[in-house]
Amino acid sequence: MSMIADFYGGKSILITGATGFLGKVLMEKLFRTSPDLRVIYILVRPKAGQTLQQRVFQILNSKLFEKVKEVCPNVHEKIRAISADLNQNDFAISKEDMQELLSYTNIIFHCAATVRFDDHLRHAVQLNVTATQQLLLMASQMPNLEAFIHISTAFSNCNLKHIDEVIYPCPVEPKKIIDSMEWLDDAIIDEITPKLIGDRPNTYTYTKALGEMVVQQESGKLNIAIIRPSIVGATWQEPFPGWVDNINGPTGLIVAAGKGFLRSIRATPMAVADLIPADIVVNLTLAVGWYTAVHRPKSTLIYHCTSGSLNPCNWGKMGIQVLATFEKIPLERAFRRPKADFTTNNVTTQYWNAVSHRAPAIIYDFYLRLTGRKPRMTKLMNRLLRTLSMLEYFINRSWEWSTYNTEMLMSKLSPEDQRVFNFDVRQLNWLEYIENYVLGVKKYLLKEDMAGIPEAKQHLKRLRNIHYLFNTALFLIAWRLLIARSQVARNVWFFIVSFCYKFLSYFRASSTLKV
Ligand SMILES: CCCCCCCCCCCCCCCCCC(=O)SCCNC(=O)CCNC(=O)[C@H](O)C(C)(C)COP(=O)(O)OP(=O)(O)OC[C@H]1O[C@@H](n2cnc3c(N)ncnc32)[C@H](O)[C@@H]1OP(=O)(O)O
């Protein structure tokens, strides 16, 4: 019997960010392992022309929830979508809904955030700091609340090399930042942003660090824990391997490599690729929820959900395995053959960006124009290069995260809970995981049919032939131009031609003799 699954039985659980990548995996696991939970409240905003109900319907009818429907057939009745926008005062929740949330909620999992690296500081503060503060205020009015679990990121202190499971203060108090965002105009915020974020690479990591400070300062009498996952990747085992449905983190680059857009990347092959599968994050999160509510630690515990210190993999190994998988299982309609080189300095990066990224895009756009179509490749390539420049910070450095609390928690679980809520990353085989990840990208994110693999392989063969033909033509043109301009090149050319002629004559003479 799983104590953790049992604990969530009969509970009313509030999840923010339930429509996001991690939130969906969290919800799925909760329904699958504790089908007798009372209700899951999710705070959802209408989006992309879809109503709340349509969004929930779409999630529950996705492949991810197939197993849930078997163990919890009435899952539709157990999910209660509440209209909310975390950017608004009181989250724009109606009075009745708010009353219900305050009266019944037992556990809160706060996953919602803006995860964009280039978000304007005002918006990032609103969502990652102010909304966290408001949610804590709400939580403090919930008489039946047993635990508040805040999802942060292992990179909130990426300005440090060694990171412990503690909260590191930022120089300016979060309250001052929140206040200033109310009266400063955008131009001034733009000006002070680099000074505020200091040696962090973006507003995301900075505001997640501020969010943690808010949690610490506003915790009051609440039972709170913070989870810091590193780079969340596709699922490892549950509900099935390789599930992923957005392009954040490595996923977008895997797609770009498989489609042949990404041909070179500025990355340190030996740097640790601190990936962590989404199901491991979710298992730890649920275990932390149980431990925080039942054991009530005296202080706010922080749990690092990282892989580097226990089972390290590096970017070089990951890149090789991604490409090896694309050899066996290619993506459909690739632009070029999957091949990506790692470069480590600025000059080679600039060179390969020009030769492998920009030039093919320009040539392809020229071809599109010639055939009367709208050019689009240069624009797409520029966006990819911009994305690469934002991710580079994370693929050229290694960090050490201590995992004392996470290991302590693992030792507190019963053998059954260690199995059902497995977050032991040491058991993960990276090569197998990456292969399933790439397959998952093809099946669940790009929705490509496996029956199309032979055609995709044919397409790659055609691309290879075009590549050889193009290179040969290029070589001949370059050579012809060189011969026209240089005596040395002409001499070399005559030497090669006469050598070939002599060789052929000798070969013909000897074969005539044999006859
Ligand atoms: C063999 C090679 C394989 C090697 C694999 C190596 C992988 C290394 C990956 C390292 C990842 C490190 C991540 C570190 C994460 C820190 C952990 C967290 O807490 S952070 C939590 C995680 N947070 C994040 O990961 C957020 C990162 N993302 C962002 O902040 C923004 O998307 C942006 C600023 C990069 C682009 O903004 P903007 O230009 O306004 O555009 P939009 O957003 O609207 O998307 C537009 C276009 O960009 C495209 N695209 C987007 N993302 C990627 C990608 N990852 N990739 C590729 N492409 C990407 C997308 O396809 C789209 O194309 P199209 O529709 O035009 O055709």
Ligand SMILES: NC(=O)C1=CN([C@@H]2O[C@H](COP(=O)(O)OP(=O)(O)OC[C@H]3O[C@@H](n4cnc5c(N)ncnc54)[C@H](OP(=O)(O)O)[C@@H]3O)[C@@H](O)[C@H]2O)C=CC1
């Ligand atoms: N993915 C990763 O690699 C990592 C993620 N994390 C953390 O994990 C958590 C979840 O991340 P992930 O699932 O990847 O992110 P997603 O971007 O997939 O999900 C973000 C969620 O927040 C919701 N949200 C955003 N803005 C609002 C708003 N104004 N009102 C209501 N809801 C809103 C989104 O709703 P909607 O669907 O309406 O947009 C979505 O449900 C975050 O706290 C993130 O910082 C930490 C480390 C790594």
